[in-house]
Amino acid sequence: MSALFSPVQIGPISLGNRIAVSPMCQYVAQGGQATDWHLQHLAQLAMSGAGLVMLEATAVEPRGRITHGCLGLYSAETESALERVLRVARSMAAPGTRFGIQLNHAGRKASSRVPWLGGQHLSSGDVATEGEPWQAVAPSALPFGQFPAPAALEPGEMEGIARSFVASAQAAVRLGFDLVELHCAHGYLMHQFLSPLSNQRADNFGGSSSARQHWPLRVAERIRAALPASMAFGARISANEWTEGGLDVDHAVDFTRLLQSIGADYVCVSSGSVDAGTRIPFSPGFQVPFASRVRRETGIVTRTVGALTEPSQAEDIIASGQADVVALARAFLADPRWVWRAAEELGASTFYPPPYERAKGLRGSPDR
Incomplete structure (x- = not known):
């Protein structure tokens, strides 16, 4: 039996297989609202047969968006637009498919152009094509690369953002998500608080590792408390900043x-990293050793991600116990x-929507 296609339990929910669709920013939302693009994007992924489908990083307030095109869950309008997309996706999903949402705040990486227009900070010259720039916030007034310096958050503002995370989590409950994930990686706000490279505060939220962890951990705790026992909760973390003096896998184990x-x-x-100049040694499975160590030392259910493309690679990761989900x-x-290709290559069974069942056995076989 294929290890990749075996079930796995994540807290109160079960997945039919160990395959997850990773959160992928689309940058085509309008005013934070999901569009027809999201409908087709999520619907086709929902019927893929993956055990878990994660929505893209979703902002908890307008200034927490990376770009004007980022998805949000912070108003009645954004919730209603997402409800429509999820309703269609669920109607097409493989039986047992679980849906998760990744809640995020971009912090000092906010107010950016979309990637295909350069990804740099918005300026007044971008108003006609993308929209007005806005003031980014961060733990400290340290700029991200060539971006303008963000405003350092006051404790009262931090409390407001924490409430926004809770409100978005409550909206996720109403929308019927199975899982909520807090984004603590990739240089966004929670990661900015955790990293000594971006957090140089002199109050109770900066300095030592435990002080830097304090606020992200409290936000995580409040999100968990806002979710019913039937929903799973987790976080995406950075186990290596690839920068001297930055976070490493020891921190990842401790924070986990x-x-x-x-x-x-x-x-x-x-x-x-939170450092704009960092060069990451991207290669197939390059982050798997980090996941393996976190799993080994903490015992928590661990998902690995990063340059994973081949079914045999994913099968080996699960079969060898390096991670629980890819x-x-x-x-x-x-x-x-x-997922269909993986099932055929690994000799496993998977879901095909009835109109597509005639495609069984045709993956990689152009002569049939």
């Missing part, structure tokens, strides 16, 4: 244990039917 203590059911172990991103963009 703290997340476990407040009720986290899993972690998704990624990497990435998440794929670009592989699903290139081939939304990746």
